[in-house]
Amino acid sequence: MTELAVTKRCEDDLVELDPAVAEHILDLFEERRSLTPNHGEVMKRVANARKLHADMAGGRSIRAVTWYDRNRDVCWLVAAGLHEGFYERVEELHRPRELMPTPTDYANFEAERPARLLEAAVRSARKAMEAALTQPESEVQLLGAPFPETYIRVANGKLWVRCVAFHKASGC
Amino acid sequence: MPEHKPQTNLRLSAERRERLEAAARVEGRDKAEIVEEALRFREELMGSEYQHLLDAALKLRYQPNPEDVVAAIATLRNEAPGATDATTMVSGVRARLRARAAVPA
Numbered sequence: 001m002t003e004l005a006v007t008k009r010c011e012d013d014l015v016e017l018d019p020a021v022a023e024h025i026l027d028l029f030e031e032r033r034s035l036t037p038n039h040g041e042v043m044k045r046v047a048n049a050r051k052l053h054a055d056m057a058g059g060r061s062i063r064a065v066t067w068y069d070r071n072r073d074v075c076w077l078v079a080a081g082l083h084e085g086f087y088e089r090v091e092e093l094h095r096p097r098e099l100m101p102t103p104t105d106y107a108n109f110e111a112e113r114p115a116r117l118l119e120a121a122v123r124s125a126r127k128a129m130e131a132a133l134t135q136p137e138s139e140v141q142l143l144g145a146p147f148p149e150t151y152i153r154v155a156n157g158k159l160w161v162r163c164v165a166f167h168k169a170s171g172c
Numbered sequence: 173m174p175e176h177k178p179q180t181n182l183r184l185s186a187e188r189r190e191r192l193e194a195a196a197r198v199e200g201r202d203k204a205e206i207v208e209e210a211l212r213f214r215e216e217l218m219g220s221e222y223q224h225l226l227d228a229a230l231k232l233r234y235q236p237n238p239e240d241v242v243a244a245i246a247t248l249r250n251e252a253p254g255a256t257d258a259t260t261m262v263s264g265v266r267a268r269l270r271a272r273a274a275v276p277a
Contacts, residue, residue: 005260005261006259006260006261006262006265007260008258008260011258011259011268014269014270019270019272019273022269023269026262026265026266029262030262034250039197039202042229049254074192080243081210092189097238103253103254104252104253104254104255104256104258105258105260107225107248107249107255108248108249108252108256108258108259108260109260110229110232110248111232111244111248111249112234112245112259112260112261112264114232114241114245115261115264116261119261119263120251139187153230165196
């Protein structure tokens, strides 16, 4: 699954917005880009940047821009704001190379790798627990790579956990 | 621990590939050896602070000792050029926005 990230400069954009608007943009970013990171209308003068329309009820036109780093499979939220003059501002930021993730963003992203892994594990565990509760007696995978394969099963009012420590080599 | 698979099929630009071929022929050396040398020179040119950052990034990926991992995270977060206390995680940004909104103006 594609990882999602926000540049420091974009966080500054979000801070300028109404908190509800900023949250709405983050919600849509997660919803639309985690599975299809390279989706959305392409910006004309910013290579590989894609528009994220985030209009809200009440006629508020909200816009954001994402950029998919295919090599690392990371989709970055690089700009956010109100529609008025938004894309012009994005283009202005792009020319002096202020739009895309900076070396500091990349260093922070790398530093947060363990936290991302844990977050993904917790997210996956929540879904698995729900599935295990709705299908008693069935084994449901709780964790996979990069973690040890772990399965859970609800049976007789108990939660069973099976963790695979070693895989038997095939043909042996 | 997670499995780590460094990328080995690096693709060079056509120009660099041709120059690397030429260098290997002229010097009678293996291409990988020349690339290794270039990377070593690059690290030296970037300076000791950069080398320290790379060491931290490696520790973060390969070091099983939690204390070393925490130290590596701190190095990456605090010693990268232009370091800020920012987060790149969506959940982190959300938390910061909420904290900011909770503070009375």
